[in-house]
Every structure is written in C-alpha cells, then in structure tokens.
Amino acid sequence: MKNTTKIILAIESSCDDTSCAVLANTKVLSNVTANQLIHKKYGGVVPELASRDHQKNIVPVVNEALTLAEVKLNELTAISVTKGPGLMGSLLVGISFAKSLALALSIPLIGVNHMQGHILAHFIDDANKTGAPHFPFICLTVSGGHTQLVLVKNYLDFEIIGETQDDAVGEAFDKAAKIIGLEYPGGPLIDKFARDGDFTKYKFAESKLEGLNYSFSGIKTSFLYFINKEVQKNENFINENLNDICASYQKHLVTVLLKNAEIAIKKYGIKYFAIAGGVSANSELRLQVKHLCERLNVNYYIPKFEYCTDNAAMIGITAYYKLLENKLSDFNLTPQVRLSVTEF
Numbered sequence: 001m002k003n004t005t006k007i008i009l010a011i012e013s014s015c016d017d018t019s020c021a022v023l024a025n026t027k028v029l030s031n032v033t034a035n036q037l038i039h040k041k042y043g044g045v046v047p048e049l050a051s052r053d054h055q056k057n058i059v060p061v062v063n064e065a066l067t068l069a070e071v072k073l074n075e076l077t078a079i080s081v082t083k084g085p086g087l088m089g090s091l092l093v094g095i096s097f098a099k100s101l102a103l104a105l106s107i108p109l110i111g112v113n114h115m116q117g118h119i120l121a122h123f124i125d126d127a128n129k130t131g132a133p134h135f136p137f138i139c140l141t142v143s144g145g146h147t148q149l150v151l152v153k154n155y156l157d158f159e160i161i162g163e164t165q166d167d168a169v170g171e172a173f174d175k176a177a178k179i180i181g182l183e184y185p186g187g188p189l190i191d192k193f194a195r196d197g198d199f200t201k202y203k204f205a206e207s208k209l210e211g212l213n214y215s216f217s218g219i220k221t222s223f224l225y226f227i228n229k230e231v232q233k234n235e236n237f238i239n240e241n242l243n244d245i246c247a248s249y250q251k252h253l254v255t256v257l258l259k260n261a262e263i264a265i266k267k268y269g270i271k272y273f274a275i276a277g278g279v280s281a282n283s284e285l286r287l288q289v290k291h292l293c294e295r296l297n298v299n300y301y302i303p304k305f306e307y308c309t310d311n312a313a314m315i316g317i318t319a320y321y322k323l324l325e326n327k328l329s330d331f332n333l334t335p336q337v338r339l340s341v342t343e344f
C-alpha cells in the first residue's frame with residue numbers, strides 16, 4: 001500500500017447492529033456486521049439489550065474486520081466512529097471503544113454523523129454499478145428513523161429540502177408488519193411477500209403536506225383500521241391475502257416517497273438522484289427509482305444492498321472525506337442522540 005493511502009478503521013453501533021470496516025481510501029477492505037437477533041421477540045429494539053450486545057460483539061467484530069482486511073493495528077491512519085444520531089447506550093459502546101483504540105495507537109479519532117454516512121456510502125468504490133453521483137445531487141434518505149430529501153452540494157455540504165413531520169417510512173413498514181403479525185424488522189418481510197402479490201388490490205390513505213415534506217403516521221393508522229375492519233369480517237383475512245396486502249401497502253409507500261422526489265428533481269433542476277438508508281434495500285423502491293429517473297432523464301444511484309442498511313463502511317468513507325479536510329474529533333467526543341444531517 002502507498003504511504004499516502006489512508007487506512008481507516010470504522011465502527012458503527014448506533015442502533016442494533018455492531019459493525020466494523022477497514023478502508024484504504026475509498027476502497028472497502030472489509031465490512032463485518034453482527035446483527036442482533038435478540039430484538040425480534042420483543043417486536044422492536046430494546047435499548048438496554050442492544051448496548052449489552054454491542055459490548056459482547058465489538059471486540060470479535062473489530063478483530064474479524066482487521067483479519068479479513070489483512071491490516072495490522074500499527075498500519076491504521078485513523079479510527080472513526082458513529083457519534084449520532086442513535087441510541088445513547090449503543091453509541092456509547094462504539095465511541096468508548098474507538099476513543100481507547102485511537103488513544104492507545106496515538107492516531108486521530110473521527111466522529112461521524114450516521115445520516116451523512118448513509119449518503120456518502122455512494123462514494124465507496126464499488127457502491128454503485130454506475131459510479132459515484134456528481135454534485136449537486138438529491139438523495140432520498142429512507143431509514144428506520146429518517147425520511148428526508150437532501151440536497152447534497154459537496155461531500156460535507158448538505159441541505160434538507162423535505163422531511164417527514166412524524167413517522168419515518170421505515171417505521172411505516174415495521175409498524176404495519178407488526179399489525180399483520182410479522183417479525184421485527186418487518187420491512188424486508190413486506191418486501192418479500194409483496195413479490196407474489198397484486199399491488200392494485202387495496203388502497204390506503206394519503207396525507208397531503210405543504211412543499212416537499214412527508215407524513216406517514218396517517219397512512220399507518222389507515223392500514224390499522226383497514227386490517228381491523230377486514231379481520232372482523234373474516235378472521236383469516238391476513239393469511240389468505242398476505243401477499244396482496246404487502247404488495248398494495250408497499251406500492252403505496254413507494255408512490256408517496258417518489259411523488260415528492262419528482263417534484264424536488266424538477267424544482268431544483270437536478271440531473272443526479274440517489275437513494276440511501278435501510279429502506280433503499282426495498283425492491284419496489286429500487287425499481288420505481290429506475291423508472292422515474294429514466295422518464296425524467298436523470299442519472300440514478302442505487303447502492304449495493306450491504307451499503308443500504310446500517311454498516312461501518314459508510315462511516316469509514318465519511319471519515320475519509322473528513323480526514324482530507326482535517327475535520328478531526330477530540331477525546332471529549334460524546335454520543336449525540338439527536339443530530340441533523342446538516343450538523344457535524
């Protein structure tokens with residue numbers, strides 16, 4: 001490796017996945033994630049259990065990432081870690097570990113905003129088939145906690161141009177999944193069952209908001225009322241129509257997401273459009289983004305699956321651009337439970 005190459009070890013522990021990646025500049029050498037299955041039986045993430053699992057997982061995950069990357073500790077240029085947004089206890093595990101490692105190795109520490117990480121995942125060497133987006137681009141960031149349209153002017157220059165006023169779209173997926181008896185997180189399961197369903201079968205409410213903002217809590221409530229009403233008429237309604245329910249609901253959420261995306265692309269005269277975050281793994285969203293952008297003659301960027309849901313590689317790539325601008329953290333770095341994509 002050339003001595004100008006920056007070797008960054010990245011840690012992500014903001015929610016329920018413990019992840020570590022090693023990058024050489026923009027190339028991912030390893031990206032290891034331990035998923036916490038313990039939350040499934042509770043139907044959602046239990047913060048205290050999440051932090052305890054991070055504590056158990058962090059050393060083996062970091063060791064495996066270093067081994068797979070064939071990198072030794074003394075070859076690292078910097079240690080990066082998610083500083084927020086996320087769960088306090090979960091963030092604390094990653095941050096404490098990263099601080100100790102950076103201190104022991106006497107190398108820089110770089111705290112990273114998780115939401116910036118989701119967006120900058122597009123700049124990982126092999127993130128997209130079509131290369132990295134050009135600036136300025138619009139990124140639809142869709143995860144368990146966020147639904148935002150972000151105007152990305154440069155690597156570290158973001159402006160929110162629209163966002164949800166209540167639930168995130170990931171929550172709209174997960175809560176609906178829970179209503180029909182699917183395990184947490186239900187988003188991927190709705191996606192799976194929807195593949196064999198008829199998306200034209202059922203219709204759901206739409207919330208109209210000013211400008212480019214979103215609202216998903218009304219849609220979720222209309223789903224709940226719809227299911228309750230149908231189950232009263234036929235107690236086997238869910239089992240008999242699972243695929244069609246999932247397909248119709250998923251189609252509705254994707255249509256709502258992309259309606260504002262289209263308005264934003266036209267309003268800002270943007271030629272590059274990207275999606276990011278856990279829900280960008282959704283197959284219907286990926287398909288409809290392709291159709292929308294082909295119709296509007298806009299270049300589109302859909303990340304590989306492993307860079308959609310939470311992962312440390314996205315933290316490493318963001319740290320790389322911060323390192324280039326000498327935006328380092330000091331050892332007073334503390335978790336920031338709330339942190340906007342525009343904050344550092």
Ligand code: KG4
Nearest residue numbers: 143144145170185187278279281282309310
């Ligand atoms: O970005 P992420 O891994 O964690 C957060 O930062 O929130 O996103 C998790 C969210 C969950 O709501 C999960 O159900 C959703 O992403 N998700 C999906 C799919 N894969 C993950 N939603 C719909 N379809 C999928 N294939």
Ligand code: ZN
Nearest residue numbers: 143277278310
């Ligand atoms: Zn995330």
